[in-house]
Amino acid sequence: MYLKHKVFGKLFNIFTKFPINNNLISFIIDSNESFSSNLEYIKNEFESRGDFEFNYYYKDKLSINSLKKLATSRYVFLNDNFFPLAFMKFNNKSTVIQLWHAPGAFKKFGGSVENASMLKLISDNTDYLIITSKYIEDYYAEAFQIDKSKIKVLGLPRADYYFKNHNIENLRQNFNNKYNLESDKKIILYAPTFRENEEYNNVFNYLNADEFNKSLSDDYILALRLHPKIKKFYSSQIGVNGDYIDCSDYQNEQELLLISDILITDYSSIMIEFALLNKPVIFFAYDLDNYMDNERGFYLDYKKDLPGPIVYSTEELVNTIKDGIDTSKLNSFIQTQFDDVDGNSSKRIVDFVLNEGEKNG
Structure with missing residues (x-):
């Protein structure tokens, strides 16, 4: 299984040599779009801010054109696990954001219950993990094997509904x-x-x-x-x-x-x-x-x-x-x-991403 992910990563890394499109935003998603709602809220929020381009990369389909767009995106959002990310080396001008599809912390998952080595590699290639409250930060740091400096308490986009x-x-x-x-x-x-x-x-x-x-x-x-x-x-x-x-x-x-x-x-x-x-x-x-x-x-x-x-x-x-x-x-x-119960999670996340992008640009 790891071999497949490594091969995907090597193929992806070829395209990171192309220049970044600062208006391009990619979403990594399943073909059945089972966790699409977070991503749709983020897309709608970006659309209200300006003229952005959007690319849906379906992780169970190999599309060279979509893969190139993924590698040249300014912002990349995902909503669930994507194991090839462990071997994908994004351009340092790209920002990768994990929204996660569920709010809060209830059942243990990820690194809290299983071997964490792969998750650590994935988190090393993730810029930010968005969560819903400071109270659950330690749980998510363990589950994703991610440094707390990458965790941002900004809410759950789908909760805006x-x-x-x-x-x-x-x-x-x-x-x-x-x-x-x-x-x-x-x-x-x-x-x-x-x-x-x-x-x-x-x-x-x-x-x-x-x-x-x-x-x-x-x-x-x-x-x-x-x-x-x-x-x-x-x-x-x-x-x-x-x-x-x-x-x-x-x-x-x-x-x-x-x-x-x-x-x-x-x-x-x-x-x-x-x-x-x-x-x-x-x-x-x-x-x-x-x-x-x-x-x-x-x-x-x-x-x-x-x-x-x-x-x-x-x-x-x-x-x-x-x-x-x-x-x-x-x-x-x-x-x-939830630290904030106000229906403004998508706005907070996009505000944060755009401001961080200006600082890193």
Whole structure:
């Protein structure tokens, strides 16, 4: 695997001899654009500042023209891991910025759980890592194996979405139309994460949908959004099947968060964005002991630091919803995950990048 990355790096390095285009900005992305939202916000912000050119480099496709543009870009943004970066020697007039696709720090990742040598090489070739709060700086320094001087607390571009004016009523109507719903009941969004231990991935072995609906269906709709890797562990009819709505195919996850009234999750960092909306989160951790013993672990104390109650059974889950969900920890939790909660992350990042560019130019 490393050989492939090294070959890519050597090919890329040929093009760094060409002059830099000061108006060219490249984005490194997957073909499925699974983490594109951060990059789109940055692109829109640059477009509001002047006449820039943009290049999307799809990391799983080899395009010589796009590769040359990547090597001659003034600014390069990425949103996820890109291992060839360990062997890519950018022109010293280029600036490489890692935005990362998730806010805050919840589950351990990267150098916190695995061999860090490759990550260190990648970080050596990265100019800046953008994070959401000073509180999580040590975690990200470890996860990326990056010097703290390169870490900048400027926010998460995609979080700007929640501070724009949205017509919630229209979004909810679109949801109703897609799934053929006539009801305006409140939405409970269940978004479980993937487990390495296959035994625990069929969520309906642990959530009794009949019991859930018997107690709550007068007021609530249960909507399920699955991690892509979980789907093979259960069989479901897409759409309404009488027990819940499978909205795993709903294109805009952030819209779902806006129209949902309650989030049920377990170990997914989706809860950080949902907490930003000041709406209640429940943690349905039916396999917590196994997860803590055998999975990658957490940066926080799972039993003490979460912004909502932890439940372990359908009965507990139902009773917690019926009795009212404790949201008293939401504000203090958000303060650990975000230094600024204002919808101006993209502006701060572009301001910083352009100012640093002037200093280095």
